[in-house]
Amino acid sequence: KEAEKLNAKDAFDVLVIGGGPAGATAAMYASRKGIKTGIVSERFGGQVMDTMDIENFISVVKTQGPRFGADMETHVREYEVDIMNLQRVKHLRGADETANGLVEIELENGAKLESKTVILSTGARWREMNVPGEKEYKTRGVAYCPHCDGPLFKGKKVAVIGGGNSGVEAAIDLAGIVEHVTLVEFDTKLRADQVLQDKLNSLPNTTVILNALSTEVVGDGSQVTALKYKDRATDAEHSLELAGIFVQIGLLPNTDFLKESKVALSNRNEIMVNERNETNVAGVFAAGDCTTVPYKQIIIAAGEGAKASLSAFDYMIRSGQ
Template sequence: MLDQNIKTQLKAYLERLESPIELVAALDDSDKAAKIKELVTEIAELSNQVTARFDGQNTRRPSFGIAKAGEQPRVFFAGLPMGHEFTSLILALLQTSGYAPKVSDEILNQIKGLNLKADFDVFVSLSCHNCPDVVQALNLIAIYNPNSTATMIDGAFFQDEVEERKIMAVPMVFQNGNHIGQGRMTLEEIVAKLDSNAAEKDAAAINAKDVFDVLVVGAGPAGGTAAIYAARKGIRTGMIAERFGGQVMDTMDIENFTSVQKTVGPKFAADMEAHVREYDVDIMNLQRVSKIVGADQTASGLVEVELENGAKVESKTVILSTGARWRKMGVPGEQEYATRGVAYCPHCDGPLFKGKKVAVIGGGNSGVEAAIDLAGIVEHVTLVEFDTKLRADQVLQDKLNSLPNATIITNALSTEVIGDGAQVTGLKYKDRATDTEHTIELAGIFVQIGLLPNTDFLKGSVELSPRGEIIINERNETNVKGVFAAGDCTTVPYKQIIIATGEGAKASLSAFDYIIRHG
């Protein structure tokens, strides 16, 4: 099951165990159970601190749990935690033994204070780069809440359950059988969802903060770079972040960032966050801004930032770096069937449509790349493009055209997502040349039609372009005194990571210059 290189690495990790642990497998007669038994046995052979048992009583079979010796398991893996989930397995082994997690004392105390009695299930696919964060968060919550359990369920292992529960997007989280969330979620987000008093405590803490010199709104490449440049000047720097990494978290291969030959979005975002945290930056995570008031409109001469939780922050300057989000089709049925056949991440949700027919909306690089990836998983993929031709790079078009299970439809206007009330069953589109309507029978629709700037909350306060982008000059200044902007939310062309980082640096330097000149 595990090659020698992985065994060597895992053996080194197991030397850090704080106390003996047991792997308790609940098996059946399936080939999948044999693989789980093999994995559990191999792990136990790597450390005299690990014991394997095969008398588990878990009703979901095959699976295995992890427990301190003498205790009942609270962390379970229903499937083989390989691929992206191998890290989840390692952390579960260590943390169950008592190894301290790498989280702040504040968040750890918040987890312990939940006093939960709950059973969490999280459905994943092993190719999903967003799933491990959710799995690891729920495992940690179960470890520190003795009356709770957390189970990772590989959708490929339990396809019947996936079909029965209509799981068409991952990660998908259930608490005591009730759906409580899906998609990428951080530990802080999950804890905040479970802690009913989190919003009030956050608002009180934020209201008590002193005035900032530079306050960055957004934590993507532009925001992260802006915060680093400001903090290095030795001035009081704050950051309001809805989620660290921004759109980068939904990006897979990154091969055009100078000096980094190849990386993936989640690792890039994690490295960026670690870089920001090297400096004295006051990070206010999981917060959304609702209103900005410029320095020339306040009695204090400071920029005022109001959050959705009611808290207010003041700063000499503000840098808006709110990034962008996936553009939606805006047709009937899209919202109704989101996560039930309508998806936006082919890497995460593609494996759930194995052997089925799907469509990709969009003929740019993202759309064609998605169609190519999906063609290796699904029965058939149809790419639907509004324009009369695809806009992707020619090398991608050539690859797509070579695939036997891919169809390309151009000059087509998607008009409706069709479903049976539970899940997607088809897509309606209109041939723009003839005005005739057509219907494609399929199980999934992957929308890849570009981005929209996250600037809705700025309407009426900061000048926006017709596309909703923040209008800035060459110094990243907006039309509002003391307010700057950078990255994909602005009118700067070419939405690229490396451009966003450069713009973040430029905005931060401009803000510092503003502070010097205005006192």
């Protein structure tokens, strides 16, 4: 029945895929132009719903991720936006692949939606360690964004998991805030650029542990208290007492549904966009953490969502739609 309801909808002018900061902003900007706007979201709010305190979104001194996500949805609902929540996209067909020249979105439930333009803003997810305690203490000591959550651990001991550029950069950033940073790397050497390694090694309050397998996040029921890891060379088990664990082992863009489409992806499976947020497929735009735009931040995603929406509107005018 739900699929039938969705199938019955008329074609949109702008159809946004994803309800995080990029998607919510894109939908709001499109609706303000007085055009038919829809937003398909698996979970309105997106990744911010898993974020702790937010203290660097200008004009908002401090808020929490779930509150921020709810406020975004409230704001979008002030406009005439058709919100289709709890829906997962399965496939995208470009206008050149359809009989009526519209972009087609197929959902997991079998429904199909059509639109003159589509804005892809499906975000990304942090790659997790998948060890006991990680999920239990997520937002209670286990964090994935040093820019967002680093200041919460001022004067405390923390660990960073991962020795690539993002991990070493996180350790360097955190060293200026926290009491001590221990970087834990699975490999026998760090993979970060040498200039970053040199900077990390020059800091007095950092330690690097190599060839270590993180095995468990330990807590007291409310907060993280330690990280357990195993020395891969000796199998000896160790425990680090700390207040926070920053997992920096990669970001996975939510773009699996595009792998059989014509939308070009980078070698990291991020959607490739130009400065106008255009993809290589006519009428298809993208914004936020699922794209090749650097620095995955809420404020950047929101700005990119606005750009993508304005570009989509401009595209419709220029193409006579």
